[in-house]
Amino acid sequence: MNFEFYLPTEVIFGPGSLKRLGEIARRFGTKGLIITGKSSTKQNRALSRAIEYMKKSSIEEIIVFDEVEPNPSTKIVAKASELAIREKVDFIVGLGGGSSLDSAKAVSIVSANEGSAWDYVNYPEGPRLIPYIARPTILVPTTAGTGSEVNRYSVISNPARKEKLTIANSLLYPKASIIDPELTLSMDENLTATTGVDAFTHALEALTNKVEDFFASEIAIMAIRYINSWLKVAIEEPQNIKARTYMSYASMLAGIAIDRKRVALIHGLEHPVSAHYPQIAHADGLAALGPAITRFNYGSNQDAYALFAKLMGQEEKAHKAVDAHEKFLESVNKRISLKGLGVEKQSLERLAEDANYLAQRLIQINPRFATLEDIMSLYELAYEGG
Ligand SMILES: [Fe+2]
DSSP states (O other), rough: OOOOOOOEEEEESSSGGGGHHHHHHHHOSSSSEEESSSHHHHHHHHHHHHHHHHHHOOOOOEEEEEEOOSSSSSSHHHHHHHHHHTTTOSSEEEEHHHHHHHHHHHHHHHHTTOOOGGGGGGTTOOOOOOOOOOOOEEESSSSSOGGGGGGGEEEETTTTTTTEEEEEOGGGGOOOEEEEEGGGGTHHHHHHHHHHHHHHHHHHHHHHHSSOOOHHHHHHHHHHHHHHHHHHHHHHOTTOOOHHHHHHHHHHHHHHHHHOOOHHHHHHHHHHHHHHHHTOOHHHHHHHHHHHHHHHHHHGGGHHHHHHHHTTTSSOTTHHHHHHHHHHHTTTTTOTTTTTTOOOOGGGHHHHHHHHHHTHHHHHHSOOOOHHHHHHHOOOOOOTTT
16 A cells, blocks of 8 residues: 655635634734635625635735636736735735636746746646745635645646646645635536536546556545535535535545546546636536546456446446546536537547647546547547537
8 A cells, every 4th residue: 555645735625614714824924815716606705705804813914816717727826916916915825716816826936936827837847947936825615626726736828829737736736725615506507517527527537547646546536426426416405514525525525636636538538628718617528528438448447437337326336436437527518529519520639639749748647548549539438419
């Protein structure tokens, strides 16, 4: 048995835990920057409550940057970083879905070092710059899926280059994460399903890829169990706090699992999709690509895929993993195709070339090595919903 574990993030988990934000934030100073999206945290009052709790704990000044969009870009990170530098903020609060959390993490590095977010992303040849310091971050997820609140990744898009890459650095671990499942109660059916599919895919890829880490695999197993039991309930009964709590928990577990084991080909092939089509939600791309890739992979790690099938309520046989993956997506209304998401057929070749270059690290740890031709046929299958 081998594993490594390092998670220097204080996690405060539980319904109602947002109330702790002020007290936690006060440890890092008196002037904070909240990074959030345009509307949902205003509509569900998460933003106003966050501000209220911080004010109660003598945070003197709170600046709000509310321009984060899905698939956050280098430009948004640069704009928020300028604000953080100009205002000399002591700490950053990321409040929202994965885009807000990833933006906050990128700003914590860019606003404390030189260059732009793109200098820190992991091209196959490595990042151009290595950060040496980061502003403290406190992350408050309002969805259940990203896992970003407990890992060292920030996924950033570069619209000019049509590329989406990850900053992976231990300085990106948040100082604290407040995971309050009550904040996810206002997610609609579609967002609940989409973000749940993200957590599910993190857990599946962490369980099955080639990285050996016993502890992270066990955590991924726990995540799969909870998602299989509770995602459908959360979709059907949006106010069911028990279902929401288990989904927040599963998302956190999956986020820890990928911190150690990373992801694999499904994420590797999704990133070029949402880089070229930023209107496509990350996990919708994962849903479209998932079954074809599970069919491609299962023979190369039969034990893990058989276990996955069993965890999903199927017979403990590797080939049953494909059924399990498809049925799960059907059950949450996410059996979708790249075509249905608006991907154009003529762009598949470009997507395959991008994935083959930019996702090479993930291709190497995928259960089965994928050549450029393999990648092209996987995109073609996913295009038709195969
Ligand atoms: Fe993901």
